[in-house]
Amino acid sequence: MSSGAPRTLVLWCPDWPVVAACAAESVPPDRPAAVFSGNRVVACSALARADGVRRGMRRRDAQSRCPELVVFGVEPERDARFFEEVAVAVEELVVGVEVVRPGIVAMPVTGAAGYFGGEARLAELLVDQVAARAGVECQVGIADGLFAATLAAHRAALVEPGATAAFLAPLDIRVLDQPGADRADLVDLLRRLGLRTLGAFAALTTREVLSRFGADGEIAHRLAAGRSERPPVRRRPPPELTVTKEFDPPLDRVDVAAFMAKTMAAGFQAGLTAWGLACTRLGVHARTGNGQEMSRIWRCAEPLDEQGVADRVRWQFEGWLKGTPESRPTAGVVQLRLVPEETVEGRSLQLGLVGTEQQLADERAAQAMVHVQGLLGPEAVVTPVLDGGRGPAERVRLVPWGERRVPARLPEARWDGRLPMPATVFPEPPPARVFDPSGTELRITERYQLSGPPAAVVVNGGPAHTVRDWAGPWRARHGRSDRMRLQVVLDGKPARALLLARALDHPMWTVEGEYG
Missing domain, CATH: 3.40.1170.60 (MutS, DNA mismatch repair protein, domain I)
Structure with a gap:
């Protein structure tokens, strides 16, 4: 059968x-x-x-x-x-x-x-x-x-x-919770009801499943029984739902493509919603300046929302623009088309027609951010993400508005030599000179120690500040080179606490951060 x-x-x-x-x-x-x-x-x-x-x-x-x-x-x-x-x-x-x-x-x-x-x-x-x-x-x-x-x-x-x-039939019911399906709660409920295999779940009637588990449960029931995840009759998407955009100058950077993907995804999703449809197979088609055609179809277990469309376009550009030399486009992308290759009856993907006052304020703020990006470019509006690393500058990464705010390196991983985060981290660390009580600039000895106690610090050619207290130095790996770090507290009202750093192969200290 x-x-x-x-x-x-x-x-x-x-x-x-x-x-x-x-x-x-x-x-x-x-x-x-x-x-x-x-x-x-x-x-x-x-x-x-x-x-x-x-x-x-x-x-x-x-x-x-x-x-x-x-x-x-x-x-x-x-x-x-x-x-x-x-x-x-x-x-x-x-x-x-x-x-x-x-x-x-x-x-x-x-x-x-x-x-x-x-x-x-x-x-x-x-x-x-x-x-x-x-x-x-x-x-x-x-x-x-x-x-x-x-x-x-x-x-x-x-x-x-x-x-x-x-x-x-004999497979564990937990295989229903595939990545992107979000069926963890359903699987947990089925297990607590004693339905521990796909065969046991498939043995229920469709009426029983719908009355107890709803539409999402009915889709999972179809899968467990080995049937198509959706009924075989699908609506053919109207041709006007295809979204096409021309680019001048051509797209040749992933961050710019990601920003364009967000704006195109919004229009794409709005067109589908107007027809009561949702996309389950997304076609991403691009043409370069020298006529090269590139295409990829993304198939989705669940209907895509606006963010899902934007994510897949961004991932695809990552593959095209940063792939192997043989697979990269030979020129910038001048045209991008998003095509709903397959659609199903739409379902509500919104949280509600009327949001809370805070939700509406957040939405207005987000629209303003996107508007600024449209005027000045995607990197004009950024938000900070705490990242992994040893130095303060490494541990703060600026992400363009709308991009996923996820660390590139695990902050909680073990980072030998990491110090407490300063209140201020300088984008361009100012140079500094450190002197001992005799007025001689400090050196780093062969044993990675200071040649004397710090007594005064001059930051960026300014006046000398007396050192009230200090700690260090600490040796830390920074990329492919070793660095020494030193903490000093300077006299004054109020007192200033600085984090100084110096590469072993460079005579100048820099101010990596200032503690509040």
Whole structure:
């Protein structure tokens, strides 16, 4: 009996966030590594798992089990940038490739399997192709429907046509909570009701599921039974829902493209809402100044909202503009089109028609910020993010308004030599000179000590200030060079406390920060 779900092939690159992070930071494959979000593991390498590291584990527990663990933060743009090479490699063999998320691509099976001599042969060719062209390992799964094919890829299984429900039945109910699906609460409720496998959940009638779990539960029930995630009848999107924008000068920077993506996503989503539709497959099509055409289809388990559209456009530009030299566009992008390749009946994605006074004020402020960016550029309005690092300047990163405010490096990770954060961090640290009681400038000895006690400090050529108290020095690694840091309290009303730093290969101190 047919499930109504299309025959689908999914190619999955295991632990992709870790693979991409290691590639970005040139971490060798023999080092255990993990990606953390909110101080918990979201992905880890096979070597880390061998030492007992698991998803959801706290950082402290993970590092206690694997002391040499390399720690990374979540960075979707990095994952998308490195995954573009995998998508291009797959596209050389099969047409109709759709990126589900970085690490997973899906494609129809029937045509390609017939051309290459069967599904098993197609799967084998794709694994070899990705290994040869992108240099990464992957697994392939084939089943009826995207959900089942993704689970099959995790198990490197080729499920026979019509056997998808039997394949899914013994699987743990927790596999329903796939990334982006947000079914954690539903899964927890099903487990507490004693429904611990997909087969047990699928055995319920649709009426029972709708009355107890609502529309979201009904979609999960369809997946558990091996049916299509949505009813097979979809509305054909009207052609006027395509959003096209020309650029002069051409787009050649990711930050500018990200800003344009936000404005285009707003218009794109407004058009869909007016027709009562929601997008489930987004086409991102670009044309460069020399006529080169680039396209990518993003397939989504859940209907996209405005932020989801903007995110996928930004991720795609990361892949195009920062990919390998062979895959980068040969000129700037002069035209960008967002196409709703597939839509379903829309559902409310807003929190409500009438917000609180604070929500309305926040919305007006956000509109004002975007207006300023439109006049002066995306970097004209920025917000600070506390980042990881040893020096004060490293630990504050300015992010353009509207971008995700996530640390590039984990602030809570161990940063040897890190000092308390000063109240003021100077964008351009002013130079300083430090003298001992005899008026001789201080030196750093071969043992990394001061040649004498600090007695006076001159900042940026100004008057000398007497040192009331001091602490240090401390040696800290800064990039590829060593630095010495020194804290001094200067006489005056009020007294000033400064954080001074000096590279070992440079004679001048600088003022990294001032404590309030």
